[in-house]
Amino acid sequence: MRLLYLLLFCTILIFFIIFNLQAQDKLEVSLFDGKLQLMGTDWFLIFNGDFYQLDLAPEEYLAEKNINLETNSNFRGEGKLSNNVITIVNIHTVDNIVDIRNQNGKPLWTEKEDLGHFIIDRRKCIGCQLCVAVCPTNAILMKYGFAEIDAGKCIDCGICINGIADYKGCPTYAISDNENKINKK
Numbered sequence: 001m002r003l004l005y006l007l008l009f010c011t012i013l014i015f016f017i018i019f020n021l022q023a024q025d026k027l028e029v030s031l032f033d034g035k036l037q038l039m040g041t042d043w044f045l046i047f048n049g050d051f052y053q054l055d056l057a058p059e060e061y062l063a064e065k066n067i068n069l070e071t072n073s074n075f076r077g078e079g080k081l082s083n084n085v086i087t088i089v090n091i092h093t094v095d096n097i098v099d100i101r102n103q104n105g106k107p108l109w110t111e112k113e114d115l116g117h118f119i120i121d122r123r124k125c126i127g128c129q130l131c132v133a134v135c136p137t138n139a140i141l142m143k144y145g146f147a148e149i150d151a152g153k154c155i156d157c158g159i160c161i162n163g164i165a166d167y168k169g170c171p172t173y174a175i176s177d178n179e180n181k182i183n184k185k
C-alpha cells in the first residue's frame with residue numbers, strides 16, 4: 001500500500017513539474033495600444049506617454065498578412081515588454097488578430113506555418129464553440145474568442161465542416177478545407 005502511495009505521489013510530482021515547465025515556456029503578454037512612429041528603420045509605439053521600440057516581423061511578412069504600418073496610425077497588439085522594447089506576438093487589425101509569433105515568442109516567419117488540412121477564418125467565426133464541442137480529438141480550441149484548429153491533433157475527419165447529429169456544420173461557414181478550398185458557402 002505504501003508503495004502505491006509513493007508511486008501516486010511520484011506521478012503527481014512528475015505531472016506538476018511538466019506542467020510548470022510548459023507554463024514557463026509561454027510568454028506572458030500584455031496588450032499595448034498607442035500611436036506608431038518610425039524613427040530611422042525602427043518602429044516605436046507611443047504608449048501611455050512613453051516611447052517603446054517595437055520588435056516586429058520583417059516588412060515582407062507583415063505585408064503578406066495585409067499589415068501596413070504608418071506613422072501616426074493607431075496600433076494595437078499583444079507582446080512582452082523588456083528593456084523598453086516590446087516583442088510583439090500578435091497585431092490586432094479591425095477585423096482580425098494576426099499572430100506574428102507563437103505563444104512562446106518564436107517568430108512565425110522563420111518557419112512555414114503548418115496550417116493543416118482544415119482551417120478556420122477568424123473573420124467569419126462568431127465564437128459559438130459548436131465545432132469545439134463536436135471535434136472527436138479536441139483539436140479545436142478557442143483563442144482570443146475565435147476557434148482555431150491544432151493541426152497536430154486534427155485527424156481530418158471532416159465533422160467540423162460536414163456536421164454530425166444536430167450539428168449541421170459551422171453556422172457561418174468559417175471552416176474550410178485548406179487543400180481543396182471547400183467551403184460550404
Ligand code: SF4
Pocket residue numbers: 120124125126127128129130131132146147169170171172173174175
Ligand atoms: S462553429 Fe464556426 S462560428 Fe462557431 S466557433 Fe466554430 S468556427 Fe467559429
Ligand code: SF4
Pocket residue numbers: 118134135136137138139140149153154155156157158159160161
Ligand atoms: S476535421 Fe475532425 S479532427 Fe479535424 S478539427 Fe475538424 S472535427 Fe476536429
